Amino acid sequence: MARVGLSGMRLAQAGAELADEVGFDHVTVSALARRFDVQVASLYSHVRNSDDLKTRIATVALTELADQAADALAGRAGADALTAMANVYRTYAHEHPGRYAAARHTPPPPGDQPAAGARRTPAGSALGTEYVAAGRRHSELWRAVLRGYDLGEPAQTDAVRLIGSVVHGYVTLELAGSFGYSDPPSDSSWPRILDALDNLLRSWS
Amino acid sequence: MARVGLSGMRLAQAGAELADEVGFDHVTVSALARRFDVQVASLYSHVRNSDDLKTRIATVALTELADQAADALAGRAGADALTAMANVYRTYAHEHPGRYAAARHTPPPPGDQPAAGARRTPAGSALGTEYVAAGRRHSELWRAVLRGYDLGEPAQTDAVRLIGSVVHGYVTLELAGSFGYSDPPSDSSWPRILDALDNLLRSWS
DNA sequence: CGATTTGCCTAAAGGCTTTAGGCAAATACA
DNA sequence: TGTATTTGCCTAAAGCCTTTAGGCAAATCG
Numbered sequence: 001m002a003r004v005g006l007s008g009m010r011l012a013q014a015g016a017e018l019a020d021e022v023g024f025d026h027v028t029v030s031a032l033a034r035r036f037d038v039q040v041a042s043l044y045s046h047v048r049n050s051d052d053l054k055t056r057i058a059t060v061a062l063t064e065l066a067d068q069a070a071d072a073l074a075g076r077a078g079a080d081a082l083t084a085m086a087n088v089y090r091t092y093a094h095e096h097p098g099r100y101a102a103a104r105h106t107p108p109p110p111g112d113q114p115a116a117g118a119r120r121t122p123a124g125s126a127l128g129t130e131y132v133a134a135g136r137r138h139s140e141l142w143r144a145v146l147r148g149y150d151l152g153e154p155a156q157t158d159a160v161r162l163i164g165s166v167v168h169g170y171v172t173l174e175l176a177g178s179f180g181y182s183d184p185p186s187d188s189s190w191p192r193i194l195d196a197l198d199n200l201l202r203s204w205s
Numbered sequence: 206m207a208r209v210g211l212s213g214m215r216l217a218q219a220g221a222e223l224a225d226e227v228g229f230d231h232v233t234v235s236a237l238a239r240r241f242d243v244q245v246a247s248l249y250s251h252v253r254n255s256d257d258l259k260t261r262i263a264t265v266a267l268t269e270l271a272d273q274a275a276d277a278l279a280g281r282a283g284a285d286a287l288t289a290m291a292n293v294y295r296t297y298a299h300e301h302p303g304r305y306a307a308a309r310h311t312p313p314p315p316g317d318q319p320a321a322g323a324r325r326t327p328a329g330s331a332l333g334t335e336y337v338a339a340g341r342r343h344s345e346l347w348r349a350v351l352r353g354y355d356l357g358e359p360a361q362t363d364a365v366r367l368i369g370s371v372v373h374g375y376v377t378l379e380l381a382g383s384f385g386y387s388d389p390p391s392d393s394s395w396p397r398i399l400d401a402l403d404n405l406l407r408s409w410s
Numbered sequence: 411c412g413a414t415t416t417g418c419c420t421a422a423a424g425g426c427t428t429t430a431g432g433c434a435a436a437t438a439c440a
Numbered sequence: 441t442g443t444a445t446t447t448g449c450c451t452a453a454a455g456c457c458t459t460t461a462g463g464c465a466a467a468t469c470g
Contacts, residue, residue: 003435003436028425028426028427029426029427030425030426030427031426040426040427040428041427041428041429041430044427044429049427049428050426050427050428
């Protein structure tokens with residue numbers, strides 16, 4: 001009975017890969033166990049339950065995405081920064097649809113998660129925290145982009161929400177195939193929309 | 206053994222209600238059978254499988270939403286029409302989160318659905334079609350809104366995609382609680398964003 | 411009123427989740 | 441290096457969901 005070397009971290013990582021292959025909502029504790037060639041119950045020493053696993057995968061995705069965004073933003077400002085950051089999201093979603101879907105997975109309120117009282121329960125106490133922290137990083141990065149547009153409050157918050165909505169909405173609809181029924185291809189609308197968004201931000205009253 | 210009077214239509218309707226109560230991805234054939242106080246297997250005479258049920262619910266939601274949007278659009282134009290239509294979406298999503306989530310459920314490609322060869326299989330052949338038709342209605346309605354802004358092609362398609370992305374993205378993020386971490390409340394960003402969008406459309410180059 | 415349709419039922423197989431309890435590999439420590 | 445503790449992975453088992461097969465009786469149609 002050799003040990004495979006499981007851990008919360010490895011499971012989240014492997015779960016992210018699995019998500020990209022079969023789709024996020026086909027990610028299951030069983031499927032992941034199969035992938036490690038291990039009994040299902042073994043995973044429950046590292047992961048609290050199915051939703052915990054999904055939240056971990058979400059955190060992995062959100063963190064990766066923030067890392068890439070931070071890289072892309074280095075040395076850029078204004079429209080340049082805006083399109084770079086937006087493209088990071090879109091490209092990531094296209095290359096890792098499962099992970100991107102995972103990033104949208106909101107963990108249930110703490111009350112719904114069973115308390116960590118069992119014999120050997122995985123850490124996870126800081127899990128929701130970690131997820132929230134990754135989310136906060138994203139909005140900080142968007143705020144950094146907006147620094148190039150000179151907006152006060154509450155305009156800046158409004159703008160962050162607008163850009164976030166556009167990028168998230170576009171990518172989601174595009175991935176769902178909603179843009180496939182009309183011409184031109186969605187590839188060509190995207191840069192024009194970013195351009196329009198840049199104009200809008202520059203003249204935000 | 207009295208008959209309850211099931212049908213694909215009633216199941217979709219009841220499924221929509223159930224979705225609003227327990228969340229779309231907790232909608233299950235079993236839960237629906239329970240609600241009708243009927244054996245689970247009975248539902249399979251009216252619904253091909255779990256995903257078929259979900260697609261039917263999605264179609265109900267998409268159709269309701271299009272109906273409401275069409276009503277709201279009557280007699281309105283320009284910014285007035287834009288905010289009215291956008292508000293229909295947002296209000297619907299807030300009042301019927303389960304249905305709204307359902308509307309985002311993309312049915313799998315026809316090949317994945319088992320063929321209708323069994324003894325007594327529910328109709329459903331026109332199901333994906335009905336879903337697509339409802340989707341098309343939505344984009345037609347958005348195009349009607351844009352008639353007030355005098356855009357040519359491909360600008361009009363770009364604009365439809367932009368507005369759709371903003372509305373869908375905003376509502377999704379708002380419902381997921383993503384806007385709950387910063388001030389001001391998302392209620393107050395919404396009208397300002399619609400206003401900005403109106404400006405953008407009026408000056409679309 | 412008899413024949414046909416069809417709504418709902420019982421039975422059964424298979425998959426995913428989760429808990430309980432146990433053995434042995436890994437690690438820590440004397 | 442030998443012993444003690446931790447802990448990784450296992451077997452067993454219960455519960456819920458999905459889906460198919462086949463059957464009886466209520467509804468409907470001539």
